[in-house]
Every structure is written in C-alpha cells, then in structure tokens.
Amino acid sequence: xxxxxxxxxxxxxxxxxxxxxxxxxxxxxxxxxxxxxxxxxxxxxxxxxxxxxxxxxxxxxxxxxxxxxxxxxxxxxxxxxxxxxxxxxxxxxxxxxxxxxxxxxxxxxxxxxxxxxxxxxxxxxxxxxxxxxxxxxxxxxxxxxxxxxxxxxxxxxxxxxxxxxxxxxxxxxxxxxxxxxxxxxxxxxxxxxxxxxxxxxxxxxxxxxxxxxxxxxxxxxxxxxxxxxxxxxxxxxxxxxxxxxxxxxxxxxxxxxxxxxxxxxxxxxxxxxxxxxxxxxxxxxxxxxxxxxxxxxxxxxxxxxxxxxxxxxxxxxxxxxxxxxxxxxxxxxxxxxxxxxxxxxxxxxxxxxxxxxxxxxxxxxxxxxxxxxxxxxxxxxxxxxxxxxxxxxxxxxxxxxxxxxxxxxxxxxxxxxxxxxxxxxxxxxxxxxxxxxxxxxxxxxxxxxxxxxxxxxxxxxxxxxxxxxxxxxxxxxxxxxxxxxxxxxxxxxxxxxxxxxxxxxxxxxxxxxxxxxxxxxxxxxxxxxxxxxxxxxxxxxxxxxxxxxxxxxxxxxxxxxxxxx
Amino acid sequence: xxxxxxxxxxxxxxxxxxxxxxxxxxxxxxxxxxxxxxxxxxxxxxxxxxxxxxxxxxxxxxxxxxxxxxxxxxxxxxxxxxxxxxxxxxxxxxxxxxxxxxxxxxxxxxxxxxxxxxxxxxxxxxxxxxxxxxxxxxxxxxxxxxxxxxxxxxxxxxxxxxxxxxxxxxxxxxxxxxxxxxxxxxxxxxxxxxxxxxxxxxxxxxxxxxxxxxxxxxxxxxxxxxxxxxxxxxxxxxxxxxxxxxxxxxxxxxxxxxxxxxxxxxxxxxxxxxxxxxxxxxxxxxxxxxxxxxxxxxxxxxxxxxx
Numbered sequence: 082x083x084x085x086x087x088x089x090x091x092x093x094x095x096x097x098x099x100x101x102x103x104x105x106x107x108x109x110x111x112x113x114x115x116x117x118x119x120x121x122x123x124x125x126x127x128x129x130x131x132x133x134x135x136x137x138x139x140x141x142x143x144x145x146x147x148x149x150x151x152x153x154x155x156x157x158x159x160x161x162x163x164x165x166x167x168x169x170x171x172x173x174x175x176x177x178x179x180x181x182x183x184x185x186x187x188x189x190x191x192x193x194x195x196x197x198x199x200x201x202x203x204x205x206x207x208x209x210x211x212x213x214x215x216x217x218x219x220x221x222x223x224x225x226x227x228x229x230x231x232x233x234x235x236x237x238x239x240x241x242x243x244x245x246x247x248x249x250x251x252x253x254x255x256x257x258x259x260x261x262x263x264x265x266x267x268x269x270x271x272x273x274x275x276x277x278x279x280x281x282x283x284x285x286x287x288x289x290x291x292x293x294x295x296x297x298x299x300x301x302x303x304x305x306x307x308x309x310x311x312x313x314x315x316x317x318x319x320x321x322x323x324x325x326x327x328x329x330x331x332x333x334x335x336x337x338x339x340x341x342x343x344x345x346x347x348x349x350x351x352x353x354x355x356x357x358x359x360x361x362x363x364x365x366x367x368x369x370x371x372x373x374x375x376x377x378x379x380x381x382x383x384x385x386x387x388x389x390x391x392x393x394x395x396x397x398x399x400x401x402x403x404x405x406x407x408x409x410x411x412x413x414x415x416x417x418x419x420x421x422x423x424x425x426x427x428x429x430x431x432x433x434x435x436x437x438x439x440x441x442x443x444x445x446x447x448x449x450x451x452x453x454x455x456x457x458x459x460x461x462x463x464x465x466x467x468x469x470x471x472x473x474x475x476x477x478x479x480x481x482x483x484x485x486x487x488x489x490x491x492x493x494x495x496x497x498x499x500x501x502x503x504x505x506x507x508x509x510x511x512x513x514x515x516x517x518x519x520x521x522x523x524x525x526x527x528x529x530x531x532x533x534x535x536x537x538x539x540x541x542x543x544x545x546x547x548x549x550x551x552x553x554x555x556x557x558x559x560x561x562x563x564x565x566x567x568x569x570x571x572x573x574x575x576x577x578x579x580x581x582x583x584x585x586x587x588x589x590x591x592x593x594x595x596x597x598x599x600x601x602x603x604x605x606x607x608x609x610x611x612x613x614x615x616x617x618x619x620x621x622x623x624x625x626x627x628x629x630x631x632x633x634x635x636x637x638x639x640x641x642x643x644x645x646x
Numbered sequence: 647x648x649x650x651x652x653x654x655x656x657x658x659x660x661x662x663x664x665x666x667x668x669x670x671x672x673x674x675x676x677x678x679x680x681x682x683x684x685x686x687x688x689x690x691x692x693x694x695x696x697x698x699x700x701x702x703x704x705x706x707x708x709x710x711x712x713x714x715x716x717x718x719x720x721x722x723x724x725x726x727x728x729x730x731x732x733x734x735x736x737x738x739x740x741x742x743x744x745x746x747x748x749x750x751x752x753x754x755x756x757x758x759x760x761x762x763x764x765x766x767x768x769x770x771x772x773x774x775x776x777x778x779x780x781x782x783x784x785x786x787x788x789x790x791x792x793x794x795x796x797x798x799x800x801x802x803x804x805x806x807x808x809x810x811x812x813x814x815x816x817x818x819x820x821x822x823x824x825x826x827x828x829x830x831x832x833x834x835x836x837x838x839x840x841x842x843x844x845x846x847x848x849x850x851x852x853x854x855x856x857x858x859x860x861x862x863x864x865x866x867x868x869x870x871x872x873x874x875x876x877x878x879x880x881x882x883x884x885x886x887x888x889x890x891x892x893x894x895x896x897x898x899x900x901x902x903x904x905x906x907x908x909x910x911x912x913x914x915x916x917x918x919x920x921x922x923x924x925x926x927x928x929x930x931x932x933x934x935x936x937x938x939x940x941x942x943x944x945x946x947x948x949x950x951x952x953x
Contacts, residue, residue: 389951400882462808467834477811
C-alpha cells in the first residue's frame with residue numbers, strides 16, 4: 082500500500098466508480114469526495130454502488146465551484162481521511178472523477194517507490210507562469226475576491242477595478258511566497274500531513290479562502306514550506322485550451338494517450354468507451370519504467386489553440402471572417418500583378434512563365450471574362466471565369482484564387498480597362514508585388530484600326546482610370562511591393578527592372594535572364610502621342626516621348642531581343 | 647399524426663425536419679442521424695402523397711405532424727418548426743436539417759454528435775455553424791438513379807472547393823455566403839440571386855430563440871456570431887447537400903408548378919431551364935469527397951480549438 086488516491090467527483094458517477102474499483106483492485110485505497118451540490122439520491126446510489134469495496138472511503142462533503150475555496154477544502158478533507166484511515170500509504174495522489182489511469186497501477190507504484198521522498202506538484206512563482214485566465218496573476222494573492230467569477234462576472238470585475246483604484250493590498254502571511262500550478266498533485270505523507278497539521282493552518286486557510294483560484298495555489302504554495310524534494314510537475318496529463326478549460330480526451334486519442342507514457346490523464350469524456358475499456362483492462366506485457374512524455378499531445382493541443390486564436394492565413398470561411406486589419410495576412414501567399422507589360426511585350430506571358438515557373442494568367446479582371454491561364458473557363462477550386470460572378474465580390478475572387486492555388490505562385494495582368502480589379506485591396510496587401518508601366522495602355526490604341534475620334538475618347542478614359550489606380554498604389558496605405566515606371570522610362574532600360582522583378586519572384590536567385598521578351602515595334606508611337614495632344618487630349622502617364630524616334634537610338638534595340646551576358 | 651414526444655428525455659438530442667414527398671430518401675436519412683446519436687426526430691410532413699407520412703408513423707423514434715397548408719405562407723416551413731422547437735426543444739440541443747442534408751462536423755467519423763454538444767456546452771457555445779455544401783454526381787444528374795436506403799454520397803460525391811463569397815449582414819450579424827455549383831452553373835450572370843449557403847443548424851434551444859429565415863439566421867442576433875472576427879477560427883461543420891440526384895429533375899418541375907419557394911421560386915425556374923438541356927455540374931476542378939479532414943484542409947470547415 083504505497084499509493085492512496087483522492088478522488089474529487091461531481092458527475093459521471095458510473096465512470097468514477099469504474100476507476101475507483103480499478104485502483105483498489107491493484108491495491109490503492111481510494112478516498113472519494115462528492116460535491117455537496119450533488120442531489121442526495123444520486124449520492125446515496127453512488128455510495129451504495131461502492132459499498133462492497135473495503136478500501137473505498139467517502140469523506141466530508143463541501144460545495145465546490147470553480148475558482149473557489151471548496152475544492153481546497155475537499156482536498157483537505159479527503160487528505161485527512163486518507164492519512165487517518167490508511168497508515169501504510171506513503172504517496173497521496175489527488176485526482177478527479179474524470180481522470181483515467183493510462184499505465185498499469187504497478188508502474189505508478191514502482192515509479193513512486195523509487196522516489197520515496199519526492200513530492201510531485203507543479204509549483205511556480207506568479208512571475209514565471211503565463212497561463213492565467215482573466216489577466217490576474219500576482220493580484221490573485223493581494224486582492225479580495227468575495228464574488229464568484231462564473232456567476233457574478235460583472236461584480237467580480239468591478240470589485241477588482243475598485244480595489245486597484247484604492248490600491249488595496251492584502252498582507253500575505255509571514256514566510257509565505259505565493260506559488261501556482263496544476264491542481265493535480267501527488268504528495269508524500271510527510272509533506273501532506275505537515276501542511277494539514279500545521280499549527281498556523283488557521284491563518285493560512287483564512288488567507289487562502291479569499292485568494293482567487295486557491296486550488297491552484299494553496300498546496301502549491303505551502304508545499305514550499307515543508308517539502309525537502311519538490312519535482313515541479315504534475316503526474317497527471319492535463320491540457321488547457323485558450324479559455325483555461327481542460328481539453329477533453331475521446332476514443333480517437335487512444336493511441337496518442339498510450340504513447341504519452343503519462344500515469345493519469347484528465348479529462349476523459351464519460352462516453353469514451355474505448356478509452357475506459359482500453360485502459361482499465363488488466364495489464365499485459367512487461368512493466369515499463371519510462372518517464373512520462375506528453376510532448377506529442379502538447380503539440381496537438383498547442384496547434385488547436387493556435388488555430389482558434391490565429392487561424393489560417395488567407396482563409397475566409399464560415400467561421401473565420403476577420404475584421405479589416407485582423408487577418409494575420411490578407412491572402413495566403415505572395416503573388417505578382419503586372420500592368421502594361423503585355424502591351425509592351427509581344428510574348429510576355431509565356432516568357433514570364435518560362436523565366437519564373439509561376440502560373441501566369443491574363444487579365445483576370447478583364448471586362449469580358451477572367452482570363453485564366455491557357456484559356457481555361459474554370460480553375461482550381463472550381464472558380465469560374467464568369468465576369469458577373471467575379472465582380473460580385475472581386476476581393477473574394479482574388480483571395481479564393483490565392484487560397485485555392487496554395488503552393489504555387491500566381492501572376493496576372495491588370496490594366497485600366499479592368500475596372501473591377503480590387504486595386505485598393507491588393508495595394509494594401511503585403512503579399513502582392515505590383516509592377517506598373519504607366520501609359521502602356523496607349524500602345525494597343527496606337528496599333529488599333531479605330532477612328533481617331535474614338536481613339537481619343539478611349540485614351541482619355543483609360544488615362545483617367547489608370548490615374549485612379551496609381552493613386553491607390555501610391556497612397557500611404559499601400560503595403561504591396563509596388564514599382565511604377567512610365568513607359569518612356571521603362572523602354573530606356575527594360576532589362577534591369579525585369580531582372581529585379583524576376584529575382585523577387587524566382588526561386589533560383591542567382592540566375593541571370595538569358596532571354597528577353599520581345600518588345601513590340603514602337604515606330605511612330607511618339608507621333609501618335611503628338612496627334613493626341615494636337616487633338617487636345619493630353620497623354621502624360623507614359624512620360625516624355627520624343628515625337629520622332631527615327632533619329633534616336635530607340636529604333637534599333639526594341640526589335641531585337643536583349644541579350645545580357 | 648403520430649406524437650411520440652412523451653418519450654423525449656431531458657438530455658436527448660433532437661432533430662427537426664420538414665419534408666414533402668421524400669419517401670425514397672427517408673431510410674438512409676433516419677439511419678444516418680440515428681448512428682450519429684440523434685434520439686428523437688420531430689418532422690412536419692407537408693402533404694406528401696408518396697407514403698412518406700405512413701413510413702414515418704411506423705418509426706419508433708419519430709414524431710410526425712401533417713399539414714396541407716402552404717409551405718410559402720409558413721415562411722418555407724420555418725414557422726412550423728419554430729413552433730415545434732418552442733414546444734419541445736427548450737433546453738435541448740436541436741438539429742434542424744432537411745432530408746437531403748447530412749451534417750458533418752470535426753471528428754464525425756469517431757465521435758458522436760453528443761461529444762460535440764458536450765464540448766459546446768463546456769465551452770459555453772450555444773450555436774454551431776454548418777455551411778451548405780452542394781454535392782453533385784459526375785455526368786448528367788439523371789444518369790445514376792438513387793435507390794432507397796443508399797448513401798446519396800455514393801452518387802453525388804463531388805463538390806466545389808473554393809468559390810464561395812461572403813458578406814456580413816449588418817442587420818442580423820450573420821454571414822451571407824453564396825457560391826458553389828449552383829452559383830457557377832445556374833446563376834453565372836445573376837450571382838446575387840444564387841441561394842444562401844450559410845446555416846446554423848445546431849443550437850442549444852431556448853424558448854426565446856427563433857429562426858428568422860430558414861436556418862440561415864437566428865434571433866437573438868448573438869446566436870449568429872458563429873465566426874471569429876479577430877483572425878482565429880471557430881469550430882464549424884458542413885451540411886452535405888445531396889439535392890442533385892436523379893430525383894431532382896422531377897422535383898424541380900413539380901416545385902415550379904407549386905410555386906411555393908423562395909423569391910417566387912426563382913431558383914427552381916433557373917434549374918428547370920438548365921435541366922432541360924441535361925446539365926452537368928461536374929467540372930475538371932471539382933473535388934471528390936473523401937472525409938471531414940479533407941474538407942477541413944480545404945478550409946470549408948474548421949476544428950477550431952476542438953482537438
């Protein structure tokens with residue numbers, strides 16, 4: 082009889098009974114505390130069910146509420162009963178009715194046998210623990226808490242505020258240094274009896290009765306006064322979520338729990354039949370002496386907390402719809418937008434695809450339809466090219482596209498004609514790389530076969546639209562990687578900016594471009610612009626273009642592919 | 647017609663449904679939810695003439711009411727079910743689903759609905775979101791006939807993974823979600839007419855609650871806050887919507903005639919038009935349904951902090 086179990090029960094009595102029998106079967110006496118708010122009928126039934134177990138005792142009942150003194154009082158009473166009734170017990174293990182032993186009882190016994198003087202109790206100073214709920218840590222010990230946090234949250238909060246304002250500071254009993262930790266401990270007879278039989282217990286009790294969540298601090302603090310050998314960790318595997326409530330284990334956690342090598346886990350879903358059946362079987366195989374190793378379970382639950390608090394970047398869905406500024410990334414990953422490049426270069430799309438390995442679309446926001454790569458009507462995620470559908474929510478169209486193509490860089494064209502493009506959205510998105518050759522929209526007009534009056538009108542319209550887009554891209558809100566050149570500026574030395582853009586996209590940084598896209602023939606373009614000017618429409622977004630290019634050295638290079646050594 | 651509500655115990659999980667001429671679907675529907683742990687079904691039969699009513703009356707865990715009244719005038723069944731929920735749903739977890747909707751939630755292959763509701767209770771969450779996910783077969787929908795008792799997802803096992811759009815409804819605080827194959831095929835030019843897909847079918851019911859429009863939104867407004875606004879993800883599920891089986895073409899014609907559906911049945915008009923020329927909802931980028939984990943990875947639903 083080396084280990085005695087204290088069990089705090091308030092519900093799921095059938096399971097508590099099952100576990101209690103398991104402990105006694107392998108020689109561990111059990112003292113059960115039942116919450117006094119449990120109805121007499123249920124209590125009597127539970128006591129009767131365990132009548133025939135000689136090593137089960139029931140102790141004095143207290144009313145237990147989360148964050149209240151009741152849980153400490155319950156542990157005290159149960160502990161006193163254990164110490165008095167089972168003099169052979171050396172270690173006392175505090176557990177709850179929803180705890181489940183994961184390893185054979187003999188292994189726990191052996192483990193504790195080998196460490197006869199060790200107290201297993203998580204105990205850390207308030208400054209060192211981050212896991213407090215409600216923003217109270219050191220103040221737990223210096224303020225008064227007469228109101229229930231669960232039932233009277235408003236009064237609780239107000240009372241804290243008032244005390245803060247009045248600078249109330251309770252006196253901590255002499256010699257006591259507040260510590261906190263998991264409420265599930267395993268103490269030696271010596272330590273527990275020293276705490277319970279301390280001549281000053283009256284003082285400590287009355288102090289801790291008004292401390293916030295004493296069940297996480299009473300034993301954790303007092304053990305520091307008496308124990309000679311503290312292992313500051315709990316033998317009970319118990320994980321908490323971001324609200325501070327314990328994670329629950331289900332049937333599908335069976336393998337995970339098995340591999341954890343923890344002695345006891347909490348909390349188990351009462352209907353998890355496979356877990357109860359699996360772990361309460363008589364042990365088979367050799368006794369292990371391994372140390373508990375909850376790392377894997379830790380990771381899974383840490384991930385769950387992260388998913389709940391941070392979520393998946395770039396995902397908008399039924400249960401994640403972040404307010405502006407709270408997205409943790411507006412889109413899933415990086416993408417590139419080009420304006421004016423397809424107008425200036427004749428084979429820009431295939432060239433870009435070759436140079437970067439990215440997926441290159443046409444004008445995704447063209448008025449006619451979304452020009453997906455290779456003329457597809459529908460792409461990843463069954464996103465359709467229907468223009469009305471797209472424009473109905475163009476931001477969602479873009480975020481969906483980027484989400485659906487996770488792991489693959491997307492590039493697409495835009496321009497002043499694409500009025501539906503969510504320019505403000507991607508201007509603000511740090512994932513976007515936007516490169517604009519302003520005024521390049523004039524090139525298709527220059528090459529078109531329209532009447533000049535129509536051309537003039539269209540040019541005026543496009544210039545106005547592009548100007549608005551540039552306004553967004555240049556605004557102080559813009560977080561995208563924006564580069565803007567005028568057409569004149571760009572054709573002066575096109576390779577350098579191209580190289581920069583490609584380097585930023587491409588995975589292989591070192592590679593130099595061996596091949597340039599073919600620039601369209603701009604002979605007569607200067608005159609074309611002059612004609613527009615002569616008609617009173619002033620094209621300014623393309624920069625300063627000489628009227629006649631014939632004399633300049635502009636003429637030859639544009640038609641020849643650029644080769645850079 | 648057959649009131650077995652006396653059997654309902656205080657902790658029972660209840661399912662509410664309204665239907666018309668769905669006999670062929672009922673055996674699988676009831677079994678699916680029985681397996682998931684629903685204890686009692688409360689069903690309004692809107693004047694079926696295909697034996698649905700008789701079949702339901704034979705079931706030991708079904709209470710069924712019969713009405714000849716107009717589906718449209720009852721706000722598409724909402725009034726009937728609100729009344730039943732007011733009467734029988736108080737303090738129960740209530741699931742409101744149509745016979746062609748199959749509730750999927752995180753870990754649904756290993757944990758019953760009760761595990762979910764216990765967890766929701768422990769987390770003080772009162773309502774649970776499950777977006778409607780339209781399922782469809784490959785090839786024309788008339789090609790593979792549905793047999794009674796068969797899993798509809800054997801036939802209609804494809805879905806659209808990433809073409810959903812959402813906006814916040816400022817009045818009720820719910821999200822308004824549209825998209826999917828119905829928007830893609832039936833409403834490419836009038837996306838605003840595409841049906842709403844947001845649903846909140848699982849609620850810890852209280853007498854003071856009511857559904858405002860189908861299961862799309864609830865009152866009081868706080869129950870519609872099933873999404874996180876600060877970047878995180880709340881737990882959510884899906885309703886696999888096996889509407890597009892061979893039974894659908896007949897239904898579309900019939901419903902159009904009855905003119906009992908939303909917005910003057912604009913939806914059914916569009917269907918009927920398209921269906922005449924043997925439509926195919928399937929496309930190259932359709933996703934084939936495997937399990938809930940796949941849907942979670944695609945971002946259609948979320949485990950939230952349930953692990």
